[in-house]
Amino acid sequence: MKWSETGVKTLREVPADTALPSHALLVRGGFIKKLSSGLFTYGPFMVRAIQKFENIVREELNKKNCVEILMPMVQPKEIWEQSERWELYSDLLQKMKNRSGQEFCLGPTHEEAISDYVKNNIKSYRDLPFCLYQIQSKFRDEIRPRFGLMRAREFIMKDAYSFDLDEEKAKKSYEKMRSIYQAIFSRLGVPFRVVKADSGEIGGDQSEEFHILADHGEDELLLTDSFAANKEVCPVFSSPEASTVKSTDELEEVHTPDIKTIEQLSRFLKVPESSLAKILFLSCCFPSGEIKNIAVLLRGSDELNLYKLKKCLKLEKEPVFLTDVEIKKMSGANPGSCGPVGLSIPVYMDRELKTLSSLITGANKDDYHVKNVVPERDFKVQSVGDFRYAKEGDMGLDDQSLRSCRGIEVGHVFYLGDKYSKKMDVFYLDQKGKKQTVKMGCYGIGITRTVQAVVEQSHNKDGIIWPVAIAPFSVHICLLDPNDKKTVEWANNLYQSLQEKKVDVFLDDRDEKPGVKFKDADLLGFPLRVNVGARDGKAGLMELIERRTGKREKLSFDKVLNRVLEVINMSF
């Protein structure tokens, strides 16, 4: 490809509406252009990077006998009603009607569509197992698109679905896909981790995320060398030793004027935050459909994890925090002076509090706290559980202490079981002629997100540093004297010779000054650059520069050719 034929212009300045370096670089380099919020045109360079990554994904999947298909992007309402997700997904679904009033949505994911596709093809146990995938644009009407391709409304995703006879075999498929993902992301040459995750609205009971590690990642991860989890779901492993000594002291009220926060209370009483108890009030929707107010008691130093609470109490929806007015009505005191003693609503207690022989809590009387509070003696505990966020410094599963870092979720694997096959009526007849539901797994990779995540992970102040694996081009030729016939001819020779060797080569043949071309070459960030100019040309030399290291060498035409092939092959 020659620059003069691409229609691409670079931007000198950082666009005002970009918040991440990778987003700014992709826009400046002409890789992407926003059409509307969350909707992007991929320019010629971006398309090549995307295709290279897609091909890595295809190669690894095909190698393990997964088979590519392509489903429609527009899907009828009926299948979404059958899986009961038409309402559940609600706003995320871009819904529409055709001229006769028939309702459709743009596919945000394809569990329904694939179930419909396979159910006619699976009749007997002999028809299983298999695994299908597609690479396709998805549409989710995100509430807040941001960071360029990181959270776009329309984006490219690889989604795969496995179909097995039983749970054991399905879990093997899950493991297989997990290892395929490891192979895929390893080829990108950027650090990534597999972490325990929430299965969200997709459902199922086992799921892990693949994260590319990056300082500006949207998710917080907690890791050790051998363990990793998304902070959202990370369990607290260190099972606290319950204090055997229970205080026998009587409850004692303490006057705590104007003390509203745990921090203030800690300073006032000269007691660490971890030895205080705080209480939170929430409204929960229980499986019975009943909406009840509850209280959750935690150490002062801990933070309530709503995901864990929801999971543990099997709640239908996200719990909602009560307002100050409601809290006052419930406890008799303003937030800051509330506690469990004397409450009429159920009190759930984080198990961390069992380490304390007694608690210091609010007295349910403004400006007072109580000491020597003993659970069960002074208030009823509905149940004890792991309700807090794990945090840096806690122990991981392997008894190492957890480190915190940030990551970008680029892949997700789910074991679904029969969540969809049951609803969508996907079954087979076993050897005894008995009807059995198919066990499914589903697996996603955000193609466009991954490409940007790689940029986020691999750039410097001058521009992008593409890994060879997904670089739009491997070699960038800067033709420095586009008006000198001999130099032009020489550059064209190199361009053609590399093309003949199947090297992806890009030629900057614009009538621009060398400085401009150098700046743009750094910005675009292809792995190797060759400067072809009249000055060195007189001595029969061209300059080869490695983008990642900045290493430069002046070589003859033939040597450049050899070095290029050497470097590129080494990178695979």
Place this chain on the structure above:
RNA sequence: CGGACCGUGGCGCAGCCAGGUAGCGCGCCACCUUGGGGUGGUGGAGGUCGCUGGUUCAAAUCCAGUCGGUCCGACCA
């Protein structure tokens, strides 16, 4: 949806508070110059100041509404 903010040539911004002929830098076009890290000069093209309504002799500027966008939260590949 809750909170904060922004809409002025392709891009980045000033002007608005204190209403009175729409400006700067980059980019673009022409000519000259320069030619190995965004060359210098001269001349030029390009804007109903997001939209609608109001106040006013007069609105980019004040007021109201509306649309679009950005950032912080809940959601997710």
